[in-house]
Amino acid sequence: MDVQGKLAIITGSGMGLGKAFAIKLLEAGAMVCISDVDEATGEKTTLEFAEKFGNNRVHFIKCNVLEKDDIVNLYEGCEKHFGRSVDIFCNNAGINHVKGWRLCMDIDIMAVMECAEYVIDKMDKRKGGKGGLIVNTASIAGIVVGWNRESACYFVAKHGVVVLTRTLGTSKLLKETGVKVQCICPSFADTNILADIGTQAFSGPISDVGGMQGFLINKIPILKAAVEKKFGLMTPEYVAEGFMKLVTKCNTGDAICIVKDVPPFIYNDMSKEFVMFLGIGAKLFKAAFGVELFTPQHQMAFFLMVFILANVLLHFLTSFLF
Template sequence: MDLLNKIAIVTGAGSGIGRASSIKLASNGAKVVVVDFNKETGEETLSLIKEQGGEGIFVQADVSKSEDVQKYVNAAIETYGRIDVFFNNAGVIQKISPLTEIDDAEYDRIMSINVKGVFLGLKHVLKIMEGQGSGSIINTASTAGIRSEHSMAVYSASKHAVVGLTKSASLEYVKKGIRINAICPGGVQTALTNSVTEMFETNGYVPDELPNMRMGRYAAPEELAEMVTFLASERASYMTGSIVLVDGGLTL
């Protein structure tokens, strides 16, 4: 198995891409530190890992709080002694609306989780990986980090920031044995994307333009998990600073 006995941390692991990737990493031999704000869904993911014979622990954390990020890093080190893979994945979607109607609290919520959470994860995990002289980090950006999405100005800005953090961090650590890449999903069948339709129905607001799902379907979370697992492994040994589109042609 590609990741036999490697230690992986996955944030936002309670659902969607985070859950699918946690299970896939474990099936490839990794021991997984499952991190989520939601205790119930996070523990469900851990149970699914153990049901297939995998190993891991669960840590409840708010990724926007430095002390919580330090908590999941400490848990990984105290339990397993190192961190080989970090899937810096936790994120939220904004309430879809015109820019002028986005209130300050919504802006702060999106940027706190999507940008500060990714930054804090990088900050704390990189210190460990630098000491080891090795590691692979995968950040979750979005197609909205490559091009803007209509009526999602703050979300688009947050994911552009994730792309920028990925490129800058990869440049800093390119000679230190640490690879840092980002995936850009575009339309994945998760609770997060399901909430978009609910927003349209609840708010009565539909953007002038909607994403063009060129393949005629959303991706399954497991399809993104395949890319995460590849980037985590030595098969991607010459990849760093890469912003990888997994979008079914959405950005074409």
């Protein structure tokens, strides 16, 4: 999509990734409606953007994505202010697991679904809309497995965002509604989400509040350093470069992965093909060896057999050419 002259809404864009996404869109000639539950932060960011890009290209509307009325007011208020239809809706608002699993799930997947369903209906060409693009902020956590019980809700929610994107991001839905759905899956980025995790990770049964605050302030940089050493820590601006590649170059249903010092890449869903492959292996092993349960050990043996067979076949075919 060419974003020049397009109108975008970004939830959770007062700071962090959402703010970085907004900057990239504005630099490319789009108009952006900033949205955040923190009104002071959102207005500060909007003022900053207005001074750089002009008052006519940026606007702020407070929104709590947990409230359907706020979502409706955001969308309709944006269109009323700019006097035109929304072209891009970025489902970016999110939190980590620190404030509890239920709130994490409510914001990181339930609100994303609420927004996606509402926005598709508004953009639907069959209902008078003009089509458009929905970009969901997922995470590498939406692809890999979580590391502990406390973080499980975050990984579950982000997996949900990736699956939601792929389920809605089909060529059939695009043809019917004119709406593309994509998601971005960044690894660790230097945002408040990481700082919140640091606060939880290093907090303990300390009775003195002042002492606890000093303890946390001293330890959070240690967490960042450890994350950066093991995984690489990206700036929001670095992630935003991948976001623009997703918006301008990728297809509906695409999930783009952003990893430190690695070119952005599309992570395709091969689950159906993989299940079919394993199903074939299970049937062959039962017929040949009487295997009733196709375990990972059997699967590895099957992979090895297929690999050897493929190499033999390749060697046989190339022998006729050389």
